[in-house]
Amino acid sequence: MIRTPLRPLARILRARERGENPDDIEAENRRLRHERIQARAQRRSEMRVVLMASCFILAFATVGVRMGVMASSDPSEPRSQVSSAQIMSQRADITDREGRVLATNLLTHSVYAHPHQMVDPIGAAQGLARIFDDLDQERLIREFTGDRKFLWIKRKISPEQMQAVHDLGEPGLLFGPREMRIYPNGHVASHILGGSGFGNEGVNSAEVVGVAGVEKAFDGWLRDPANEGAPLALSIDLAAQSAMEEVLASGMKLMNAKGAGAVLMEIRTGEIVAMTSLPDFDPNDRPRPLLTGDASDSPLFNRIVQGQYELGSTFKIFPVAQALDLGLINPNSGINTSSPMRIGKYRINDFSNYGPQLSATDVIVKSSNVGTVRIAQMIGVERQKAFLEDLGFFDPTEIEMVEAPTGKPLVPRRWPAVTSATVSFGHGLAASPLHLAAAYATIANGGRKVTPTLVHGRQRPEGEQVLSTSAANMAVSMLRQVVTRGTGRTAEIEGFEIAGKTGTADKPRPSGGYYRDRNVATFASVFPASNPQYVMIVTMDEPSVQGLSGESRTAGATAVPVAAELLRRLAPLIGLEPKVDEILPTITPRFQPRVEPPASDEIKLVANQ
Template structure:
């Protein structure tokens, strides 16, 4: 028993000792937080290091190499513009593919050798500029835009490292200068900068380009109101008339009086939009919409209509045409036709005194209001960007009203004049002009009445009288019943009216019984034609309108009417 107990106590002491030894191997409670902190620090350092590495990788990925940007530009697809077509679908402007030459100078092995080689194909390049570009440290440099296919092939055969081509698109105008002032042109980057080309860009195409949605060939053509056949006739007649009358400039317009559509408009001198370098020359200004002029006696259209519309006269009224004084000035006739004239005779004989008397009857404020109502004193709102603002006296006085009545003292555009004349003879509705197709229903939504219908009917009668008996006889093509009004204004030279320099115009309408078109011409500073007594509008501007109508009426779907005699002739034939 004693031994057993002794052994048991021994075993107990041994177990306790082992337990104590084992306990000494376990970590102390104070060391656990310290190890945990070390783990957190190590993890934080690891994450920080890799976070920095990741951030640098993202930054380097977001920052593109400038050379890559240039290469991307060089390889990008060409910008596509929509075709521009006339009202019948005939192409006025379209895109064609061309190649443009660029260099990556850092890849050029020998700038001298490369320069010499390229000049064998492109001798028009400036050698110094070319060498400077090839030897620069830039990543990209344009060398030549719009190469011919032959030039591209010859440069490829040179095998110069660091030289490349970008496929671009340039604008091509099949008609050349035929409709240059209307269609406009683009710059080297195929962006519209004039005419309807600029209108297309300003109407949303530029936004499509910048957003990348204009890089395909599925864009719908932009259709204009222009009839290319009539446009060709108008310009052809202008070429002939400019030579015949030795004029400084010349222009003409065909306008639909019921819809406001411009069917044709041309001004010369002009330019070829395929090579638009001459477009900005002063003499090549689009005089019909972007030039302002004193329109002379064509303003008597509005003076006569005003007197009728305000009820101051009727078509049978007689008006005193004796000279009279206003503010120290004498209002008198060039060719006196008597002490008084009827309203149609004032128009037919182009009486300055009679027109001034009509304006005096209406009054100064009403005169200004009436011309404003017709739009001749305001900038026209239309699609064509090149439209000038008319000018008028800052303060209207009685003498201003008198002279404006016969076309001196206010400068406006021929387009303003034609649009206002259309309102005078179309039933009394002012319709904003448009270079885009417009239906009659659409025209009815934008037109507004500016004259009484009776005034318009009376003016048609007066137009016809002048077309048959007055200064417009040369424009009255048989069968088409053309009526209208001539205008011969002395030009202002160095602040003074020059008696031997003139700006002529003729505003014609046909068929005058129920007008469908205004045809207007302007002739700037014509010379006297051999065999003619003078160079007034009746001898040049009026015949020009007649020639246009004679050739274009068929395309305008206006059939000639020769009356009963013509019908009998057709029956016998």
């Protein structure tokens, strides 16, 4: 920069010639210089102010845009960027059809040891034994004073236990993050949910995997990040499920049964609203499976899905419905019921002598073995087998549970005339109660096949027509009369139009033949009969109840009263309203069995084998 001199020589000389003071020239130049300096400083200050204002405007604009984006986006919880973030919420929740949580995740911790870093191994072992009652103090001392470099202490601990371990002050005891699967409703729906455990794990993370039930069946889906944490909505209703378990447990105790099971299913969709198997368990503390003995003795055994039972007289509606469909009979057709009936060396009896003839309807109402066999003979073996196969009795159910394949029906390899006869009234073919529920739902659905499901709202193709609508409607009408005037009268509840069939079948011996004092009592019901919406199966394993006439094991005295009480409790929960304005209170105590002659639910099949 060229500086202007304060006393330029030319101006000074001219000023002296004119007699002016040269100092004035210097003063003026100094003033001009100061003005220029001030002008430059002012420009710099203005530029700084503009720059700062621009930065503020840009910053506020950025914040405003970000706030607008966040306001228009879906809310989400912030995720931590620490090492444990990848195990957070990596398994989706499971809910019921109303969105109520059945299974969810909880962040917890594990505790492990580096014995070589311990200051006081013996003191640490003693302290851990005080905190965790199930730990062996002597074993811990051996491990901590040995050559081990790493040792798991507990894979899941509570915050209180974590604090207690921390208070020990031992540097060799360390904590690792864990995602823990919890079931807030305890025993409720335990067989459906199944349970979970740890798969691959390290000190800083652990993989939660399903071990049974829908947890294992949908394991890949529940862990798939592409689902963005969306819950798996099951078809069950938590309120109905809880009520069913409560009532069934009381009924099982009152009927002195070894076990019990029940399933409630929507007819048109196949969605299971409630499904219970007793005894049950808490999936938060899943027991170990039995390695010996009868599998059904384990609380892990699902009687509805895995049970393989001869379901007795509940099968009688199938040959009758098929014969109606084939035009071989109508509801009023006379059927020969002369007893006993011989097939080769086998003799088949009815419990009571019904005379030489009953109508086809009364064959169902009175539960005649002989009449059912006569109708099965009209159908023929091949057509009988094909119809039962269409109903699903030859294959496992398609329910979304890993246990489903283990419930494949036990179908006879050979199918001679006597097998056709016994299968027609529910002996010789063993299936699960869920198979029975699907078959009854198919009949109540106008003959269109129904496939059970545990997933809510899933669109599925319509089932095939396995029975004509007219034959299906007539079959439901027959089942209604079983309740109004047959072996299922204790199931009658005013206003609900219950239709159903009882079945009492002796349990087979492992060595052959049947027990005389052990049976499975079943009641299969459809309601309301005029517009079927639900099917419910109730089964009791080895029930026995004392009535006015002594001990009884029949379904009419055991399974039916329990089913009636279940319906009373469940109807309001599922939105089912009676057809009458006021329901008169019953004077019969709840679960008080009305012991009557069991008709032919007690099968008398005599064979010289």
